[in-house]
Amino acid sequence: MFETVIGLEVHVQLNTKTKLFCSCPTSFNHKQNTNTCPTCLALPGALPVLNQEVLQKAVMLGTAIGATVNKTSYFDRKSYFYPDSPSAYQITQFYKPVIQNGELEIDFEDGRKKTIRVGFAHIEADAGKNIHDGDISKVDLNRAGTPLLEIVTQPDMRSAEEAILYLKKLHSIIRYLDIGDANMQEGSFRVDVNVSIRPKGDEKLYTRVEVKNINSFKFIQKAIEVEVQRQSEAWEDGVYEEEIAQETRLFDQIKSETRSMRGKEEAADYRYFPEPDLLKAVISDEMMQTYSQIPELPDAKRERFIKEYGMNEYNAGVITANIEMAHFFETMLMEEGVSAKTATTLLTVELPARLKGDVNISNSPVDAKKLGFLAKRIDDKTISGKAAKDVLDYMMEHDDAKVDETIDKLGLKQVTDTGAIESMCQEIIDANPEKVEQYQGGKEKLFGFFVGQVMKASKGSANPQVVNEILKQKLS
Ligand code: ADP
Ligand code: MG
Ligand code: ZN
Numbered sequence: 001m002f003e004t005v006i007g008l009e010v011h012v013q014l015n016t017k018t019k020l021f022c023s024c025p026t027s028f029n030h031k032q033n034t035n036t037c038p039t040c041l042a043l044p045g046a047l048p049v050l051n052q053e054v055l056q057k058a059v060m061l062g063t064a065i066g067a068t069v070n071k072t073s074y075f076d077r078k079s080y081f082y083p084d085s086p087s088a089y090q091i092t093q094f095y096k097p098v099i100q101n102g103e104l105e106i107d108f109e110d111g112r113k114k115t116i117r118v119g120f121a122h123i124e125a126d127a128g129k130n131i132h133d134g135d136i137s138k139v140d141l142n143r144a145g146t147p148l149l150e151i152v153t154q155p156d157m158r159s160a161e162e163a164i165l166y167l168k169k170l171h172s173i174i175r176y177l178d179i180g181d182a183n184m185q186e187g188s189f190r191v192d193v194n195v196s197i198r199p200k201g202d203e204k205l206y207t208r209v210e211v212k213n214i215n216s217f218k219f220i221q222k223a224i225e226v227e228v229q230r231q232s233e234a235w236e237d238g239v240y241e242e243e244i245a246q247e248t249r250l251f252d253q254i255k256s257e258t259r260s261m262r263g264k265e266e267a268a269d270y271r272y273f274p275e276p277d278l279l280k281a282v283i284s285d286e287m288m289q290t291y292s293q294i295p296e297l298p299d300a301k302r303e304r305f306i307k308e309y310g311m312n313e314y315n316a317g318v319i320t321a322n323i324e325m326a327h328f329f330e331t332m333l334m335e336e337g338v339s340a341k342t343a344t345t346l347l348t349v350e351l352p353a354r355l356k357g358d359v360n361i362s363n364s365p366v367d368a369k370k371l372g373f374l375a376k377r378i379d380d381k382t383i384s385g386k387a388a389k390d391v392l393d394y395m396m397e398h399d400d401a402k403v404d405e406t407i408d409k410l411g412l413k414q415v416t417d418t419g420a421i422e423s424m425c426q427e428i429i430d431a432n433p434e435k436v437e438q439y440q441g442g443k444e445k446l447f448g449f450f451v452g453q454v455m456k457a458s459k460g461s462a463n464p465q466v467v468n469e470i471l472k473q474k475l476s
Helices: 052-064 160-177 217-236 285-291 298-309 313-320 323-334 340-353 368-379 385-397 403-409 418-431 433-440 444-457 464-475
Strands: 002-013 076-079 089-092 099-107 113-125 129-133 136-140 147-153 189-199 209-214 247-252 257-263
Touching: 002 160, 002 217, 052 099, 052 113, 052 147, 052 160, 052 285, 089 113, 099 160, 113 160, 160 189, 160 217, 160 298, 160 323, 189 217, 209 217, 209 257, 217 247, 217 257, 298 313, 298 323, 298 340, 313 323, 313 340, 323 340, 323 368, 340 368, 340 385, 368 385, 368 403, 385 403, 418 444, 418 464, 433 444, 433 464, 444 464
Parallel strands: 209 247
Antiparallel strands: 002 147, 002 189, 076 089, 099 113, 113 147, 129 136, 189 209, 247 257
């Protein structure tokens, strides 16, 4: 009887070399407060200068989501005091953001699709970090002034599932465009979830709650679920008006509940006004031209894989959802003679089954070239698919093992030599005269028995296709 309404705000840290308004590096893991200068420390008199690389990345994202990229946008001051923001205001875009009116399509498992509208995306400067250490708090300003793109949807999502699909798609696009690392744990893809409920059929938007600081897809899903639960219960108990206020809440991962953090500010509290120290952000025609040439995106790649390789929707979706996976696959196919089918099975089934701990496809001892070569050895019938699993097992444990060497070492070369297979077949036939009689008398199921015996005798190295053919011939 209730409908969930969700709008998402995502802060993406852009992977520019230098900060938004100064030339300090954006790189991580430096000693505290060393990547700073008068501008990002907000010392009086220091002036910001816009980093053009940020506009380039904005053009790329805007193009990817089919948005209007404003040739001219400008910056505003958003006033608030917080220890990690020495200027006591944030430079952001409020009145005229760089990106407006984009869309992103999400795909449900059953094949349904839905469009989520992205209202706008704006450029802003990140704050520093407060580090709480016992009963003292320290401030590290290395991150202060790092460029963010805040991407804000319309309240178009109707379930936690839709929110997660949207976030995964956006995440994937950021990685494809390579405009940010989008690492949730490290805070370079930060999600604020706005949640409200309403009686089904009601078009009005009810009071929303903003839940912050959730750093995994799993917890975002959970946070939405518990927040919807809380609001629905308040409604049913007749205390919705009293209990549900427009506010910012924190998700507690351990207790699995949301908790009030602070009342939600209204825009007026921020006293936005145009930033007087910066010129307008202008995107030249040339820049627009150059940076709107973006790489193939996940949806397009998925459709191409289906068409070009006859891949099914599911596998194409899995492989293209993640840029590393897609590149891995494309590298495997560069090996001559590799079929998409063999490569797909090795990449989506066999390799993942062998990745554990912090070994993933980016640092797997069996890289795309090796796995591609292994696929080639299956396709050219040097080894069987079954033997390939043993080769893979071995290579996962031995970093510098090569495919052909491993095949030799493990003695897994498939016997396709018909002479050798023929004599093995004959031996099995000679050893089982009654079974032959039964088979010839009509008990056709016994064929499998003969194949099994030959395969066993060859220790699995006989090419099963050849075994089948020869046995058929001999037994008929
Ligand atoms: P603010 O800038 O104060 O955070 P916005 O109006 O820009 O507020 O909205 C922020 C986000 O909240 C947007 O993603 C928007 O879609 C979403 N939102 C607005 N109203 C609701 C609502 N009633 N329920 C759920 N989400 C909402
Ligand atoms: Mg907000
Ligand atoms: Zn600086």
